[in-house]
Amino acid sequence: xxxxxxxxxxxxxxxxxxxxxxxxxxxxxxxxxxxxxxxxxxxxxxxxxxxxxxxxxxxxxxxxxxxxxxxxxxxxxxxxxxxxxxxxxxxxxxxxxxxxxxxxxxxxxxxxxxxxxxxxxxxxxxxxxxxxxxxxxxxxxxxxxxxxxxxxxxxxxxxxxxxxxxxxxxxxxxxxxxxxxxxxxxxxxxxxxxxxxxxxxxxxxxxxxxxxxxxxxxxxxxxxxxxxxxxxxxxxxxxxxxxxxxxxxxxxxxxxxxxxxxxxxxxxxxxxxxxxxxxxxxxxxxxxxxxxxxxxxxxxxxxxxxxxxxxxxxxxxxxxxxxxxxxxxxxxxxxxxxxxxxxxxxxxxxxxxxxxxxxxxxxxxxxxxxxxxxxxxxxxxxxxxxxxxxxxxxxxxxxxxxxxxxxxxxxxxxxxxxxxxxxxxxxxxxxxxxxxxxxxxxxxxx
Numbered sequence: 001x002x003x004x005x006x007x008x009x010x011x012x013x014x015x016x017x018x019x020x021x022x023x024x025x026x027x028x029x030x031x032x033x034x035x036x037x038x039x040x041x042x043x044x045x046x047x048x049x050x051x052x053x054x055x056x057x058x059x060x061x062x063x064x065x066x067x068x069x070x071x072x073x074x075x076x077x078x079x080x081x082x083x084x085x086x087x088x089x090x091x092x093x094x095x096x097x098x099x100x101x102x103x104x105x106x107x108x109x110x111x112x113x114x115x116x117x118x119x120x121x122x123x124x125x126x127x128x129x130x131x132x133x134x135x136x137x138x139x140x141x142x143x144x145x146x147x148x149x150x151x152x153x154x155x156x157x158x159x160x161x162x163x164x165x166x167x168x169x170x171x172x173x174x175x176x177x178x179x180x181x182x183x184x185x186x187x188x189x190x191x192x193x194x195x196x197x198x199x200x201x202x203x204x205x206x207x208x209x210x211x212x213x214x215x216x217x218x219x220x221x222x223x224x225x226x227x228x229x230x231x232x233x234x235x236x237x238x239x240x241x242x243x244x245x246x247x248x249x250x251x252x253x254x255x256x257x258x259x260x261x262x263x264x265x266x267x268x269x270x271x272x273x274x275x276x277x278x279x280x281x282x283x284x285x286x287x288x289x290x291x292x293x294x295x296x297x298x299x300x301x302x303x304x305x306x307x308x309x310x311x312x313x314x315x316x317x318x319x320x321x322x323x324x325x326x327x328x329x330x331x332x333x334x335x336x337x338x339x340x341x342x343x344x345x346x347x348x349x350x351x352x353x354x355x356x357x358x359x360x361x362x363x364x365x366x367x368x369x370x371x372x373x374x375x376x377x378x379x380x381x382x383x384x385x386x387x388x389x390x391x392x393x394x395x396x397x398x399x400x401x402x403x404x405x406x407x408x409x410x411x412x413x414x415x416x417x418x419x420x421x422x423x424x425x426x427x428x429x430x431x432x433x434x435x436x437x438x439x440x441x442x443x444x445x446x
Contacts, residue, residue: 007149009142011078015100020088021048024065027078027102037071043104054352054359057088061098061133062123064358066116068105068351075115076104081133081141098133099123113356113380114299120358122149166260166269174202174258177274180251181205183242184221185235185261188269202258205250207241223250228309233443234271235261240305240441242277243432246291247298253278253291281439291434293417295378296328301419303355304376305430305441307364308421312428312442316369322425324373324405328418330383333375336415340372341386354380368423373408391415393436409433 011030017023024047025040032038046067050056056065063086085096101119105112123129128148135141174182179202186208206221209228225244229237238259245251255277262270292298304325315321326333344367345353353360355376364374364382372386393411402424409420413433420433427444 006075006077013080015080015082027080031076031078060129063097063100066103071106074106074109078102117358163269170260179258180255183259187264188262189267190265293328300380308423308430312423312430323368323423325421327376328378329416330377332416336391337387337389340388343384345382350381353382356380410436
Protein backbone atom coordinates (compact mmCIF):
# COMPACT_ATOMS: atom_id res chain seq x y z
CA UNK A 1 0.00 0.00 0.00
CA UNK A 2 1.07 3.62 -0.49
CA UNK A 3 2.41 4.83 2.86
CA UNK A 4 1.44 8.42 2.13
CA UNK A 5 -2.21 7.31 2.25
CA UNK A 6 -2.07 6.76 6.03
CA UNK A 7 -0.30 10.02 6.91
CA UNK A 8 -2.55 12.71 8.41
CA UNK A 9 -1.41 16.28 9.03
CA UNK A 10 -3.33 16.31 12.32
CA UNK A 11 -1.14 13.50 13.68
CA UNK A 12 2.23 15.19 13.15
CA UNK A 13 3.64 17.09 16.12
CA UNK A 14 6.77 18.60 17.62
CA UNK A 15 7.51 16.63 20.80
CA UNK A 16 8.29 18.29 24.12
CA UNK A 17 9.13 15.25 26.26
CA UNK A 18 12.72 14.01 26.56
CA UNK A 19 11.70 10.40 27.41
CA UNK A 20 10.24 7.73 25.16
CA UNK A 21 7.26 7.13 27.45
CA UNK A 22 6.44 10.83 27.53
CA UNK A 23 6.80 11.13 23.74
CA UNK A 24 4.47 8.17 23.19
CA UNK A 25 1.90 9.77 25.49
CA UNK A 26 1.97 12.89 23.31
CA UNK A 27 1.53 10.88 20.13
CA UNK A 28 -1.24 8.76 21.63
CA UNK A 29 -3.11 11.89 22.69
CA UNK A 30 -3.21 12.90 19.03
CA UNK A 31 -4.12 9.42 17.85
CA UNK A 32 -7.10 8.71 20.07
CA UNK A 33 -8.88 12.07 20.08
CA UNK A 34 -11.01 11.06 17.06
CA UNK A 35 -11.25 7.36 17.89
CA UNK A 36 -13.23 6.66 21.04
CA UNK A 37 -12.49 2.92 20.98
CA UNK A 38 -8.74 3.46 21.41
CA UNK A 39 -7.57 3.62 25.02
CA UNK A 40 -4.28 5.51 25.46
CA UNK A 41 -3.21 3.79 28.69
CA UNK A 42 -3.72 0.33 27.22
CA UNK A 43 -1.89 1.30 24.02
CA UNK A 44 1.01 2.76 26.00
CA UNK A 45 1.39 -0.47 27.98
CA UNK A 46 1.45 -2.45 24.74
CA UNK A 47 4.03 -0.16 23.15
CA UNK A 48 6.32 -0.20 26.18
CA UNK A 49 5.96 -3.98 26.56
CA UNK A 50 7.20 -4.47 23.01
CA UNK A 51 10.03 -2.02 23.70
CA UNK A 52 11.17 -4.10 26.66
CA UNK A 53 11.25 -7.21 24.44
CA UNK A 54 13.01 -5.72 21.44
CA UNK A 55 14.13 -2.17 20.77
CA UNK A 56 12.30 -0.34 18.00
CA UNK A 57 15.24 1.95 17.27
CA UNK A 58 16.20 1.79 13.58
CA UNK A 59 19.25 4.04 13.57
CA UNK A 60 19.80 7.55 12.16
CA UNK A 61 17.85 8.93 15.11
CA UNK A 62 14.60 7.19 14.09
CA UNK A 63 12.39 4.93 16.22
CA UNK A 64 9.40 2.93 14.99
CA UNK A 65 7.29 1.89 18.01
CA UNK A 66 4.32 -0.25 17.00
CA UNK A 67 1.50 -2.31 18.46
CA UNK A 68 -1.46 -4.35 17.22
CA UNK A 69 -4.88 -3.91 18.80
CA UNK A 70 -8.47 -4.74 18.07
CA UNK A 71 -9.94 -1.81 16.16
CA UNK A 72 -12.05 -1.09 13.07
CA UNK A 73 -9.35 0.80 11.18
CA UNK A 74 -6.39 -0.93 9.58
CA UNK A 75 -3.76 1.61 10.64
CA UNK A 76 -3.26 4.78 12.64
CA UNK A 77 0.07 6.51 12.08
CA UNK A 78 1.40 9.34 14.25
CA UNK A 79 4.75 11.07 13.79
CA UNK A 80 6.66 13.17 16.25
CA UNK A 81 9.81 15.24 15.82
CA UNK A 82 12.10 16.06 18.72
CA UNK A 83 14.40 19.07 18.63
CA UNK A 84 16.19 18.14 21.85
CA UNK A 85 16.44 14.40 21.21
CA UNK A 86 15.03 11.49 23.22
CA UNK A 87 17.05 8.86 25.01
CA UNK A 88 16.00 5.28 24.19
CA UNK A 89 17.51 2.01 25.31
CA UNK A 90 19.15 -0.01 22.55
CA UNK A 91 20.39 3.01 20.62
CA UNK A 92 23.81 2.55 19.08
CA UNK A 93 26.52 4.78 20.52
CA UNK A 94 23.96 6.57 22.68
CA UNK A 95 22.25 8.23 19.71
CA UNK A 96 19.21 10.29 20.60
CA UNK A 97 15.90 9.78 18.84
CA UNK A 98 14.95 12.74 16.65
CA UNK A 99 11.98 11.23 14.85
CA UNK A 100 9.35 8.83 16.18
CA UNK A 101 7.02 7.07 13.75
CA UNK A 102 4.34 5.34 15.83
CA UNK A 103 2.17 2.74 14.11
CA UNK A 104 -1.02 1.31 15.59
CA UNK A 105 -2.32 -1.60 13.52
CA UNK A 106 -5.66 -3.34 13.58
CA UNK A 107 -5.66 -7.03 14.44
CA UNK A 108 -7.10 -7.87 11.01
CA UNK A 109 -4.47 -5.99 9.00
CA UNK A 110 -2.86 -8.81 7.05
CA UNK A 111 -0.05 -6.74 5.58
CA UNK A 112 1.13 -5.48 8.97
CA UNK A 113 4.72 -6.73 8.70
CA UNK A 114 4.98 -5.52 5.11
CA UNK A 115 3.86 -2.02 6.14
CA UNK A 116 6.37 -2.02 8.99
CA UNK A 117 9.11 -3.08 6.59
CA UNK A 118 8.11 -0.40 4.08
CA UNK A 119 8.29 2.35 6.70
CA UNK A 120 11.62 1.03 7.96
CA UNK A 121 13.12 1.05 4.46
CA UNK A 122 12.06 4.64 3.85
CA UNK A 123 13.43 6.06 7.11
CA UNK A 124 16.78 4.37 6.62
CA UNK A 125 17.58 6.88 3.92
CA UNK A 126 19.83 9.50 5.62
CA UNK A 127 18.88 12.30 3.22
CA UNK A 128 15.14 11.85 3.85
CA UNK A 129 15.60 11.72 7.63
CA UNK A 130 17.69 14.90 7.63
CA UNK A 131 15.12 16.69 5.48
CA UNK A 132 12.32 15.68 7.84
CA UNK A 133 14.12 16.64 11.03
CA UNK A 134 15.31 19.96 9.58
CA UNK A 135 11.88 20.98 8.24
CA UNK A 136 11.21 24.63 9.19
CA UNK A 137 7.65 23.88 10.36
CA UNK A 138 5.13 21.05 10.66
CA UNK A 139 3.41 21.88 7.38
CA UNK A 140 6.72 21.49 5.60
CA UNK A 141 7.40 18.28 7.54
CA UNK A 142 4.06 16.89 6.37
CA UNK A 143 4.77 17.75 2.75
CA UNK A 144 8.20 16.13 2.91
CA UNK A 145 6.75 13.03 4.53
CA UNK A 146 4.13 12.66 1.81
CA UNK A 147 6.80 13.20 -0.82
CA UNK A 148 9.25 10.76 0.78
CA UNK A 149 6.69 8.05 1.52
CA UNK A 150 4.85 8.58 -1.76
CA UNK A 151 7.68 7.14 -3.85
CA UNK A 152 8.50 10.31 -5.77
CA UNK A 153 11.25 9.23 -8.13
CA UNK A 154 13.76 11.73 -9.51
CA UNK A 155 13.88 12.67 -13.16
CA UNK A 156 16.19 10.79 -15.48
CA UNK A 157 18.92 13.37 -15.82
CA UNK A 158 20.74 11.73 -18.71
CA UNK A 159 17.81 10.76 -20.94
CA UNK A 160 19.90 11.50 -24.04
CA UNK A 161 19.61 10.45 -27.66
CA UNK A 162 21.44 7.15 -27.16
CA UNK A 163 19.28 6.17 -24.20
CA UNK A 164 16.12 6.93 -26.17
CA UNK A 165 17.43 4.91 -29.08
CA UNK A 166 18.32 1.96 -26.83
CA UNK A 167 14.84 1.92 -25.31
CA UNK A 168 13.19 2.15 -28.73
CA UNK A 169 15.28 -0.79 -29.90
CA UNK A 170 14.41 -2.71 -26.72
CA UNK A 171 10.72 -2.34 -27.59
CA UNK A 172 11.36 -3.50 -31.15
CA UNK A 173 13.46 -6.48 -30.03
CA UNK A 174 10.94 -7.43 -27.34
CA UNK A 175 8.14 -7.47 -29.89
CA UNK A 176 10.15 -9.39 -32.50
CA UNK A 177 11.42 -11.98 -30.00
CA UNK A 178 8.03 -12.46 -28.37
CA UNK A 179 9.20 -11.22 -24.97
CA UNK A 180 6.69 -11.07 -22.12
CA UNK A 181 8.27 -7.93 -20.65
CA UNK A 182 11.11 -5.44 -20.77
CA UNK A 183 13.29 -5.50 -17.64
CA UNK A 184 14.94 -2.09 -17.06
CA UNK A 185 17.90 -1.90 -14.67
CA UNK A 186 17.45 1.42 -12.89
CA UNK A 187 20.78 1.49 -11.07
CA UNK A 188 22.36 2.35 -14.41
CA UNK A 189 21.40 5.93 -13.54
CA UNK A 190 22.62 7.83 -10.50
CA UNK A 191 19.52 10.02 -10.42
CA UNK A 192 17.03 7.23 -11.06
CA UNK A 193 14.51 6.82 -13.85
CA UNK A 194 11.35 8.75 -14.56
CA UNK A 195 8.95 6.08 -15.81
CA UNK A 196 6.97 8.47 -17.98
CA UNK A 197 10.07 8.90 -20.14
CA UNK A 198 10.07 5.17 -20.93
CA UNK A 199 6.53 4.46 -22.08
CA UNK A 200 6.05 1.12 -23.79
CA UNK A 201 3.20 -1.11 -24.87
CA UNK A 202 5.11 -4.11 -23.53
CA UNK A 203 4.99 -4.66 -19.76
CA UNK A 204 7.95 -2.97 -18.07
CA UNK A 205 9.66 -4.16 -14.89
CA UNK A 206 12.01 -1.82 -13.03
CA UNK A 207 14.89 -3.53 -11.21
CA UNK A 208 16.67 -1.42 -8.60
CA UNK A 209 18.52 -1.70 -5.32
CA UNK A 210 16.76 1.39 -3.97
CA UNK A 211 13.81 1.07 -1.56
CA UNK A 212 10.59 1.77 -3.43
CA UNK A 213 6.88 1.48 -2.83
CA UNK A 214 4.31 0.27 -5.37
CA UNK A 215 2.71 3.23 -7.10
CA UNK A 216 -0.92 3.70 -8.04
CA UNK A 217 0.10 5.97 -10.92
CA UNK A 218 -0.62 4.27 -14.25
CA UNK A 219 2.29 6.16 -15.78
CA UNK A 220 4.74 4.25 -13.62
CA UNK A 221 6.43 0.92 -14.38
CA UNK A 222 4.07 -2.03 -14.35
CA UNK A 223 6.12 -3.75 -11.67
CA UNK A 224 9.12 -2.93 -9.49
CA UNK A 225 11.59 -5.43 -8.04
CA UNK A 226 14.10 -4.44 -5.37
CA UNK A 227 17.25 -6.53 -5.68
CA UNK A 228 20.54 -5.46 -4.19
CA UNK A 229 23.67 -5.73 -6.32
CA UNK A 230 27.24 -4.84 -5.42
CA UNK A 231 28.85 -5.58 -8.76
CA UNK A 232 29.90 -3.17 -11.51
CA UNK A 233 29.08 -5.78 -14.13
CA UNK A 234 26.29 -4.96 -16.55
CA UNK A 235 22.93 -6.27 -15.37
CA UNK A 236 24.50 -8.11 -12.43
CA UNK A 237 21.08 -8.25 -10.79
CA UNK A 238 19.52 -10.10 -13.71
CA UNK A 239 19.42 -13.65 -12.37
CA UNK A 240 18.17 -12.63 -8.92
CA UNK A 241 15.60 -10.30 -10.47
CA UNK A 242 14.25 -13.02 -12.76
CA UNK A 243 14.14 -15.41 -9.80
CA UNK A 244 12.06 -12.92 -7.79
CA UNK A 245 9.80 -12.28 -10.79
CA UNK A 246 9.21 -16.02 -11.11
CA UNK A 247 8.30 -16.44 -7.43
CA UNK A 248 5.89 -13.48 -7.63
CA UNK A 249 4.23 -14.82 -10.75
CA UNK A 250 5.30 -11.82 -12.86
CA UNK A 251 7.05 -14.16 -15.29
CA UNK A 252 6.77 -17.85 -16.14
CA UNK A 253 9.45 -20.37 -17.04
CA UNK A 254 8.34 -20.37 -20.68
CA UNK A 255 8.72 -16.59 -21.04
CA UNK A 256 11.41 -14.58 -22.72
CA UNK A 257 12.41 -11.25 -21.23
CA UNK A 258 14.23 -8.34 -22.86
CA UNK A 259 16.80 -6.81 -20.46
CA UNK A 260 18.05 -3.25 -20.82
CA UNK A 261 20.84 -1.85 -18.66
CA UNK A 262 24.36 -0.54 -18.36
CA UNK A 263 27.22 -0.13 -15.91
CA UNK A 264 25.87 0.97 -12.53
CA UNK A 265 26.04 4.75 -12.15
CA UNK A 266 27.13 5.35 -15.74
CA UNK A 267 23.90 7.14 -16.79
CA UNK A 268 24.07 5.27 -20.09
CA UNK A 269 22.19 2.25 -21.43
CA UNK A 270 24.73 0.13 -23.29
CA UNK A 271 23.51 -3.46 -23.07
CA UNK A 272 20.46 -5.16 -24.55
CA UNK A 273 19.89 -8.87 -24.00
CA UNK A 274 17.08 -11.36 -24.58
CA UNK A 275 16.88 -14.06 -21.91
CA UNK A 276 15.06 -17.32 -22.49
CA UNK A 277 14.15 -18.16 -18.89
CA UNK A 278 13.71 -21.89 -19.41
CA UNK A 279 17.15 -22.13 -21.01
CA UNK A 280 18.78 -19.85 -18.41
CA UNK A 281 17.41 -21.95 -15.54
CA UNK A 282 17.49 -25.30 -17.34
CA UNK A 283 19.94 -27.00 -14.99
CA UNK A 284 18.27 -25.58 -11.93
CA UNK A 285 14.75 -26.64 -12.92
CA UNK A 286 15.61 -30.31 -13.59
CA UNK A 287 12.23 -31.00 -15.22
CA UNK A 288 10.32 -29.20 -12.44
CA UNK A 289 8.35 -25.98 -12.80
CA UNK A 290 7.67 -25.29 -9.12
CA UNK A 291 10.56 -23.12 -8.03
CA UNK A 292 9.09 -22.32 -4.62
CA UNK A 293 8.35 -25.21 -2.24
CA UNK A 294 4.74 -25.52 -1.15
CA UNK A 295 3.89 -23.10 1.65
CA UNK A 296 6.85 -20.75 1.13
CA UNK A 297 5.72 -17.17 0.53
CA UNK A 298 7.59 -15.28 -2.21
CA UNK A 299 8.23 -12.28 0.06
CA UNK A 300 9.90 -14.56 2.62
CA UNK A 301 12.39 -15.91 0.08
CA UNK A 302 13.02 -12.36 -1.17
CA UNK A 303 13.79 -11.20 2.35
CA UNK A 304 16.13 -14.13 3.03
CA UNK A 305 18.03 -13.42 -0.21
CA UNK A 306 18.26 -9.73 0.74
CA UNK A 307 19.67 -10.50 4.21
CA UNK A 308 22.09 -13.06 2.76
CA UNK A 309 23.30 -10.56 0.16
CA UNK A 310 23.85 -7.89 2.81
CA UNK A 311 25.81 -10.36 4.94
CA UNK A 312 27.95 -11.35 1.96
CA UNK A 313 29.04 -7.73 1.55
CA UNK A 314 29.02 -6.33 5.07
CA UNK A 315 30.09 -9.38 7.05
CA UNK A 316 30.15 -8.74 10.78
CA UNK A 317 32.58 -6.31 12.34
CA UNK A 318 34.50 -6.10 9.08
CA UNK A 319 35.03 -9.85 8.73
CA UNK A 320 33.48 -12.25 6.20
CA UNK A 321 30.73 -14.44 7.61
CA UNK A 322 29.27 -17.66 6.25
CA UNK A 323 25.76 -18.80 7.06
CA UNK A 324 22.94 -21.06 5.93
CA UNK A 325 19.21 -20.36 5.74
CA UNK A 326 16.75 -23.24 5.27
CA UNK A 327 13.29 -22.00 4.27
CA UNK A 328 10.10 -24.07 4.29
CA UNK A 329 8.93 -27.48 5.59
CA UNK A 330 10.27 -26.48 9.02
CA UNK A 331 8.84 -29.45 10.93
CA UNK A 332 10.49 -31.95 8.57
CA UNK A 333 13.74 -29.97 8.49
CA UNK A 334 13.84 -30.04 12.29
CA UNK A 335 13.70 -33.85 12.21
CA UNK A 336 16.94 -33.80 10.22
CA UNK A 337 18.77 -31.35 12.46
CA UNK A 338 19.90 -30.90 16.03
CA UNK A 339 20.74 -27.80 18.07
CA UNK A 340 24.38 -26.85 18.51
CA UNK A 341 23.45 -24.10 21.00
CA UNK A 342 20.39 -23.07 22.97
CA UNK A 343 17.84 -21.73 20.49
CA UNK A 344 17.98 -17.89 20.81
CA UNK A 345 14.50 -17.52 19.25
CA UNK A 346 12.70 -19.86 21.64
CA UNK A 347 9.81 -18.32 23.57
CA UNK A 348 9.29 -15.21 21.43
CA UNK A 349 6.00 -14.48 19.68
CA UNK A 350 5.87 -15.65 16.07
CA UNK A 351 5.29 -12.09 14.91
CA UNK A 352 8.39 -10.82 16.70
CA UNK A 353 10.67 -13.48 15.19
CA UNK A 354 9.34 -13.26 11.65
CA UNK A 355 12.07 -12.42 9.14
CA UNK A 356 9.65 -9.97 7.45
CA UNK A 357 9.76 -7.90 10.63
CA UNK A 358 12.30 -5.10 9.94
CA UNK A 359 13.59 -5.29 13.52
CA UNK A 360 14.83 -8.83 12.86
CA UNK A 361 17.55 -7.72 10.44
CA UNK A 362 20.22 -6.94 13.01
CA UNK A 363 19.22 -9.93 15.16
CA UNK A 364 19.66 -12.31 12.23
CA UNK A 365 22.99 -10.73 11.33
CA UNK A 366 24.26 -10.99 14.91
CA UNK A 367 23.33 -14.68 15.19
CA UNK A 368 24.82 -15.43 11.76
CA UNK A 369 28.21 -15.88 13.41
CA UNK A 370 26.88 -18.94 15.29
CA UNK A 371 27.77 -22.25 13.65
CA UNK A 372 24.78 -24.01 12.15
CA UNK A 373 21.71 -23.05 10.15
CA UNK A 374 18.70 -20.81 10.53
CA UNK A 375 15.51 -22.83 10.13
CA UNK A 376 12.68 -20.63 8.82
CA UNK A 377 9.06 -21.61 8.18
CA UNK A 378 7.38 -20.80 4.88
CA UNK A 379 5.58 -17.80 6.35
CA UNK A 380 8.83 -16.29 7.63
CA UNK A 381 8.91 -17.32 11.30
CA UNK A 382 12.46 -18.10 12.42
CA UNK A 383 12.15 -21.39 14.28
CA UNK A 384 15.79 -21.74 15.34
CA UNK A 385 19.39 -20.68 14.82
CA UNK A 386 22.57 -22.68 15.34
CA UNK A 387 21.06 -25.94 14.05
CA UNK A 388 23.26 -28.72 12.69
CA UNK A 389 21.79 -30.15 9.49
CA UNK A 390 22.15 -33.95 9.46
CA UNK A 391 20.58 -34.79 6.10
CA UNK A 392 22.63 -36.87 3.68
CA UNK A 393 22.58 -36.73 -0.11
CA UNK A 394 24.74 -39.41 -1.72
CA UNK A 395 23.88 -38.21 -5.23
CA UNK A 396 25.23 -34.70 -4.73
CA UNK A 397 27.98 -33.64 -7.10
CA UNK A 398 29.04 -30.20 -5.88
CA UNK A 399 31.87 -28.29 -7.56
CA UNK A 400 35.26 -28.55 -5.88
CA UNK A 401 36.04 -25.88 -3.31
CA UNK A 402 32.63 -25.92 -1.64
CA UNK A 403 32.54 -27.02 1.99
CA UNK A 404 30.25 -28.68 4.52
CA UNK A 405 27.82 -25.74 4.62
CA UNK A 406 27.07 -26.10 0.90
CA UNK A 407 26.84 -29.89 1.24
CA UNK A 408 24.30 -29.51 4.05
CA UNK A 409 22.30 -26.98 2.03
CA UNK A 410 22.20 -29.32 -0.94
CA UNK A 411 21.28 -32.39 1.14
CA UNK A 412 18.44 -30.79 3.10
CA UNK A 413 16.94 -29.34 -0.09
CA UNK A 414 16.65 -32.95 -1.35
CA UNK A 415 15.45 -34.48 1.91
CA UNK A 416 12.79 -31.85 2.72
CA UNK A 417 10.48 -29.68 0.62
CA UNK A 418 12.53 -26.58 1.29
CA UNK A 419 14.88 -24.12 -0.34
CA UNK A 420 18.35 -23.27 1.03
CA UNK A 421 20.37 -20.09 0.74
CA UNK A 422 24.09 -20.12 1.57
CA UNK A 423 26.62 -17.34 2.08
CA UNK A 424 30.17 -18.55 1.55
CA UNK A 425 32.61 -17.46 4.26
CA UNK A 426 35.56 -17.64 1.86
CA UNK A 427 34.19 -15.92 -1.26
CA UNK A 428 31.07 -14.09 -0.06
CA UNK A 429 29.12 -15.70 -2.90
CA UNK A 430 25.41 -16.28 -2.31
CA UNK A 431 24.00 -19.54 -3.64
CA UNK A 432 20.52 -21.02 -3.66
CA UNK A 433 19.75 -24.76 -3.54
CA UNK A 434 16.53 -26.50 -4.62
CA UNK A 435 16.28 -30.30 -4.89
CA UNK A 436 20.05 -30.51 -4.60
CA UNK A 437 20.71 -28.22 -7.56
CA UNK A 438 22.76 -25.06 -7.03
CA UNK A 439 21.99 -21.63 -8.47
CA UNK A 440 24.62 -18.89 -7.89
CA UNK A 441 22.91 -15.56 -7.15
CA UNK A 442 25.96 -13.30 -6.75
CA UNK A 443 29.55 -13.19 -7.89
CA UNK A 444 32.52 -14.12 -5.74
CA UNK A 445 33.69 -11.16 -3.67
CA UNK A 446 36.88 -12.15 -1.85
